[in-house]
Amino acid sequence: MTASVTVEGVNHWFGSYRALRDISLAIGAGEYVTLLGPSGCGKTTLLSVLGGFLMPDQGRVLIGSRDMSRVAPARRPTTTVFQDYALFPHMSLRDNVGFGLRMAGQGRRLRHARADEMLALVGLGAAASKRPHELSGGQRQRVALARALAVRPEVLLLDEPLGALDLKLRRSMQDELKAIQREVGTTFVHVTHDQEEAMAIADRIVVMNAGRIEDQGPPARIYRQPASLFAAGFMGEMNRIPAHETAGVVTCAFGAVPRPAPASGPLVLTLRPEAIRIGQASVDRLHIGPARVRDAAFFGTHVRAHLVPQAAPDMVLVAHLPPDHLPGPDDVLDLVAETGDLGLFAEP
The missing domain is CATH 3.40.50.300 (P-loop containing nucleotide triphosphate hydrolases)
Incomplete structure (x- = not known):
């Protein structure tokens, strides 16, 4: 019963x-x-x-x-x-x-x-x-x-x-x-x-x-x-990227984001580590751009890397990259993220 x-x-x-x-x-x-x-x-x-x-x-x-x-x-x-x-x-x-x-x-x-x-x-x-x-x-x-x-x-x-x-x-x-x-x-x-x-x-x-x-x-x-x-943030590791809205367009350090702003004032983009990829820019991707590897470690199913993007040198992104290649410190990777993987929230 x-x-x-x-x-x-x-x-x-x-x-x-x-x-x-x-x-x-x-x-x-x-x-x-x-x-x-x-x-x-x-x-x-x-x-x-x-x-x-x-x-x-x-x-x-x-x-x-x-x-x-x-x-x-x-x-x-x-x-x-x-x-x-x-x-x-x-x-x-x-x-x-x-x-x-x-x-x-x-x-x-x-x-x-x-x-x-x-x-x-x-x-x-x-x-x-x-x-x-x-x-x-x-x-x-x-x-x-x-x-x-x-x-x-x-x-x-x-x-x-x-x-x-x-x-x-x-x-x-x-x-x-x-x-x-x-x-x-x-x-x-x-x-x-x-x-x-x-x-x-x-x-x-x-x-x-x-x-x-x-x-x-x-x-x-x-x-x-x-x-x-x-x-x-509670459901797992999350990259937080500051953003703002101007004239109806949401932008961050990596460019415009095709997403309506949820509120006025400061915004934050959220991006899971596994959603960051090495790849080419396209219209349906956020082009993070070149990023320097600060450190990387092999975790079996993925490589966990800390990366410093050239477009935002004060920011450190965490990425879960494919496990078949372990990048070395100071390697530069060109990064993208699918726009569908981005979250957008008002900064509390």
Whole structure:
């Protein structure tokens, strides 16, 4: 079973500090949504409101069509997986996974059957009799996930569940989480500050900043066409190029940009490192022009280079160049960028 989640005009204060500001959000049944943002942006507070651990000062939370705004966590059709897996060290994995069912009064035979089913789902069917201390960090994370799913929640809440894992294991678990979500069909709401993690697993990313939703949408759109300068910068490395508008034409150090200005006053062009290319000027390209290589390093899939353009010697651009050639310091490269890869925002 799965359910939609609707947040309507939620505000929350901690004393005089406003942690959530007019949050409205609709999550479809069976959707995998990530709440993404820096520390202190409100993402964990919002997850706590969804789980019932905090009651909003204003607004409503609906799960399905039911108003859950004042319903205690134990009475909500949600479960939460925390970064600290909180497994019982004296219990077997089977008993850990079946613990919620035991608290709900389910008999031993049925809860053990359900626990074994969930352990098999997360690839630990043969380890049901083991104790948590016998497992790796990734395996303990799977047990915590199995325990949360065993009670058949309509919505599963995940609070940075992969934060304690090393990079390689975290990436492996990202793939597993998405595969499990597709199999069970439960609505997942996942908090993270890791942009790559959010893009790897989410159907939709909700970017938060200072208690507000800055942007939301599919990962590719959020990355390539962010709705705000904050979202553009938070979603990955970004070159910022000062620009201005004169007589309806936007210009920067590299020439005119065929884009309407979003506002009067100072502007900023944004350009991802991978969007900078070595090539010839053309009508559909921004010609950055000759640029001196300050340094370059091989990263396997690309060469990461810092470049100083001749047209703007006080500027340093970061570019991800093809991996088949490592330029040397002081090499000069002729650079271009497709105009469709440029973002344009008002300077805050």
